[in-house]
Amino acid sequence: MVPSKSDPILIVGAGVFGLSTALELKQRGYEDITVLDRYTPPAVDGSSVDISRIIRIDYADPVYCKMAREAYQGWTTEYKDQYFESGFALLSETPRNDWIEKSRNTVLEIGGKVEDLKDATQLLKSYPNIQAKLSGLSGYLNRLGGWADAAGSIQKLASKCSVEGISIVSGPRGTVVSLKKEGSRVVGVNLLSGGYLLASQIILSTGAWTNRLLDVAHAASSSGQPVGFIQLTTEEARSLDSTPVMINMSSGVFCFPPTPGSNILKLARHGYGYANEVTVQTDGSDRTISTPKFESSNAQTGFLPEDADEDLRAGLRQFFPKFANRPWINRRLCWYTDTPKGDFIIDQHPTLQGLFVATGGAGHGFKFLPVLGKYIADCFEDKASEELRKKWRLDAPVGGAGAMKGDGSRAGPPLRWLTNVEKAKL
Ligand SMILES: Cc1cc2nc3c(=O)[nH]c(=O)nc-3n(C[C@H](O)[C@H](O)[C@H](O)COP(=O)(O)OP(=O)(O)OC[C@H]3O[C@@H](n4cnc5c(N)ncnc54)[C@H](O)[C@@H]3O)c2cc1C
Numbered sequence: 314m315v316p317s318k319s320d321p322i323l324i325v326g327a328g329v330f331g332l333s334t335a336l337e338l339k340q341r342g343y344e345d346i347t348v349l350d351r352y353t354p355p356a357v358d359g360s361s362v363d364i365s366r367i368i369r370i371d372y373a374d375p376v377y378c379k380m381a382r383e384a385y386q387g388w389t390t391e392y393k394d395q396y397f398e399s400g401f402a403l404l405s406e407t408p409r410n411d412w413i414e415k416s417r418n419t420v421l422e423i424g425g426k427v428e429d430l431k432d433a434t435q436l437l438k439s440y441p442n443i444q445a446k447l448s449g450l451s452g453y454l455n456r457l458g459g460w461a462d463a464a465g466s467i468q469k470l471a472s473k474c475s476v477e478g479i480s481i482v483s484g485p486r487g488t489v490v491s492l493k494k495e496g497s498r499v500v501g502v503n504l505l506s507g508g509y510l511l512a513s514q515i516i517l518s519t520g521a522w523t524n525r526l527l528d529v530a531h532a533a534s535s536s537g538q539p540v541g542f543i544q545l546t547t548e549e550a551r552s553l554d555s556t557p558v559m560i561n562m563s564s565g566v567f568c569f570p571p572t573p574g575s576n577i578l579k580l581a582r583h584g585y586g587y588a589n590e591v592t593v594q595t596d597g598s599d600r601t602i603s604t605p606k607f608e609s610s611n612a613q614t615g616f617l618p619e620d621a622d623e624d625l626r627a628g629l630r631q632f633f634p635k636f637a638n639r640p641w642i643n644r645r646l647c648w649y650t651d652t653p654k655g656d657f658i659i660d661q662h663p664t665l666q667g668l669f670v671a672t673g674g675a676g677h678g679f680k681f682l683p684v685l686g687k688y689i690a691d692c693f694e695d696k697a698s699e700e701l702r703k704k705w706r707l708d709a710p711v712g713g714a715g716a717m718k719g720d721g722s723r724a725g726p727p728l729r730w731l732t733n734v735e736k737a738k739l
């Protein structure tokens with residue numbers, strides 16, 4: 314049942330899923346919207362944060378490819394100050410990479426353009442400053458694409474929400490410890506500060522933390538993915554002028570050009586990641602899930618498992634041999650909300666009334682910032698196509714968790730559970 318426009322709506326989680334939903338619903342006339350988060354957006358340890366996210370239309374799945382092209386319109390207009398069009402190169406060691414091939418064909422099918430790289434050294438013609446050893450790699454280049462300042466875009470989006478009259482509450486009064494239920498209806502949320510808030514509709518956009526509040530273990534699980542940053546001098550950054558975002562689909566490691574102004578270089582791995590085992594209690598029963606730390610910022614310690622650090626270092630050596638030994642100025646595990654096939658979860662809860670879920674970014678949700686709220690609001694108002702409703706459906710819990718492998722675009726070692734010693738360092 315769609316709520317009336319004057320009903321209070323609570324959105325838990327002020328990342329790209331929550332804020333884009335808040336803004337869109339407000340613009341559709343919902344008057345009483347409050348967004349809650351542990352931290353002021355951009356939340357320091359959320360997934361929608363730091364200096365960069367890849368903006369690409371390259372997808373094997375035509376649904377996300379078209380959606381990304383639509384989002385691209387937003388990046389080049391409304392969010393043009395946060396967007397940097399460097400081009401995006403997909404590379405792999407094997408002569409034929411299934412995902413790259415599918416993505417290339419999908420882009421062509423929707424009328425996009427690619428430049429095939431049978432031999433990746435061809436990239437040097439357009440980007441002579443690339444340091445990586447490109448021989449032995451192949452793939453393609455899409456000049457339409459690049460990266461966005463993630464923290465800056467979220468700041469802008471939060472500020473738009475605020476100006477539109479949406480309340481954003483952070484800190485203990487914005488931190489939800491449990492859902493408040495009456496029978497099979499969710500009527501509000503219980504807060505860390507004590508007390509509760511009531512609403513007609515609760516929207517959970519709690520990303521990697523969702524399983525703490527609601528059993529969605531059959532549909533989503535969180536994995537930590539390594540990210541590292543190094544500092545360059547202005548001179549060094551200039552030596553990498555006009556280089557593209559690159560992903561090595563054989564290792565999963567991807568890199569960005571240095572950030573203008575700060576000259577920081579960032580690398581990360583799009584892989585299967587690390588699981589953090591936590592036991593939580595919902596409705597009186599214990600469940601074991603993977604989720605990041607909740608009580609304090611999980612970005613604070615800068616901990617990376619040793620093998621993750623080594624693999625990221627190998628990626629640095631391969632992409633930027635001249636800076637191979639530069640120490641990290643910052644590292645962290647950034648948390649994906651993985652789903653079986655990399656599809657988002659955007660749906661009314663199948664059994665709890667008054668509860669809507671918008672999560673499951675699965676390591677690729679950020680680029681949709683300019684249009685994501687529209688898609689979520691369409692599902693919320695039951696206006697989306699049957700195809701999308703089905704794709705993003707939240708089924709009733711079936712018990713146990715399946716494999717959350719994503720859409721087939723990942724590489725690197727399989728998911729590994731962190732040891733107790735490692736968990737203590739998170
Ligand atoms: C390392 C890394 C690289 C990525 N690279 C890309 C990329 O290149 N391109 C791309 O498009 N996407 C990328 N992604 C994916 C993208 O960033 C995510 O899909 C997206 O940011 C998820 O947004 P979200 O709103 O679901 O989660 P978040 O941004 O994490 O928002 C969830 C919020 O909920 C809050 N919260 C949780 N529980 C509670 C509670 N109980 N009470 C109050 N608040 C709560 C948290 O504090 C958090 O702020 C990447 C992700 C990571 C981690």
Ligand SMILES: *[C@@H]1O[C@H](CO)[C@@H](O)[C@H](O)[C@H]1NC(C)=O
Nearest residue numbers: 406445446561563564631632
């Ligand atoms: C890409 O990854 C493969 C496999 O790990 C590695 O051998 C190669 O050196 C990498 N190349 C670049 C440029 O990252």
